[in-house]
Amino acid sequence: DVKVTQSSRYLVKRTGEKVFLECVQDMDHxxxxxxxxxxxxxxxxxxFSYDVKMKEKGDIPEGYSVSREKxxxxxxxxxxxxTNQTSMYLCASSSLAEGGxxxxxxxxxxxxxxx
Amino acid sequence: xxxxxxIPAALSVPEGENLVLNCSFTDSAIYNLQWFRQDPGxxxxxxxxIQSSQREQTSGxxxxxxxxxxxxxxxxxxxxxxxxxxxxxxxxxxGANSKLTFGKGITLSVRP
Numbered sequence: 588d589v590k591v592t593q594s595s596r597y598l599v600k601r602t603g604e605k606v607f608l609e610c611v612q613d614m615d616h617x618x619x620x621x622x623x624x625x626x627x628x629x630x631x632x633x634x635f636s637y638d639v640k641m642k643e644k645g646d647i648p649e650g651y652s653v654s655r656e657k658x659x660x661x662x663x664x665x666x667x668x669x670t671n672q673t674s675m676y677l678c679a680s681s682s683l684a685e686g687g688x689x690x691x692x693x694x695x696x697x698x699x700x701x702x
Numbered sequence: 703x704x705x706x707x708x709i710p711a712a713l714s715v716p717e718g719e720n721l722v723l724n725c726s727f728t729d730s731a732i733y734n735l736q737w738f739r740q741d742p743g744x745x746x747x748x749x750x751x752i753q754s755s756q757r758e759q760t761s762g763x764x765x766x767x768x769x770x771x772x773x774x775x776x777x778x779x780x781x782x783x784x785x786x787x788x789x790x791x792x793x794x795x796x797g798a799n800s801k802l803t804f805g806k807g808i809t810l811s812v813r814p
Contacts (some may be wrong), residue, residue, distance in 0.1 A: 689800040
C-alpha cells in the first residue's frame with residue numbers, strides 16, 4: 588500500500604516563528620503536493636512538485652515556500668508564521684502514470700495552530 | 703478555471719438506505735475524477751478513481767459513474783451503514799501533472 592506520512596499530527600507555534608512541515612512517501616512517486624483545508628473553503632493547493640528540486644505555485648502560495656531535495660520528501664516552510672495560517676495541512680503524492688492512472692494519495696494531515 | 707460543486711453540503715439517512723452523492727464540474731476536459739472519504743480530523747482516503755475514458759468504477763458497496771459530456775459524477779453507496787458516516791469529496795484532474803480541483807464535500811450521517 589502507498590504510504591504518505593507527515594512529521595506531526597498536531598503543532599502549535601507562535602507568530603513569527605519559522606515552521607517546517609515534512610512529508611515522506613514510500614512509493615517512488617514523482618508528484619507531491621501540499622494543500623491546506625479550512626472550513627467553508629475546502630482544500631486549496633499551496634505548492635506542488637513534479638520532480639526533485641522542481642516546484643510550482645498552486646492557488647495560494649503566499650507566505651509559504653517548499654523544498655524537495657529528495658524524491659521521497661517534500662517540505663512546506665512557513666517563513667514567518669501568522670495566525671491566518673492556522674489550518675489543517677495535507678500532503679499528497681501521485682505517480683506520473685499516463686492515461687489518467689495517476690491516483691493521488693494523502694497523508695494523515697497536520698493540524699497547525701499559530702498563536 | 704475548473705470548478706467542482708457538491709450539493710447538498712450535508713445529508714442524513716437511516717441505516718440500510720441506498721444513496722447517491724452528486725458531483726458536478728464545469729470543464730469537461732478532465733484526465734480523471736477521484737472520490738475521497740474523510741473522517742473528522744483525518745486525512746483523505748481514496749475510494750475510487752475513474753479515468754476520463756471510463757464510465758464507472760466499483761469497489762464493494764461503492765459505485766462511481768462519470769458523464770464527462772454533462773460534467774457530472776455520482777457516487778452510489780449501497781445498503782448504507784453507520785460506519786459510512788464521513789465527508790465525501792469529489793476531485794477532478796485537468797492535466798497530466800495530476801493537479802486536483804476539489805469540491806467542498808458532502809457530510810454524510812447514517813443513523814442507526
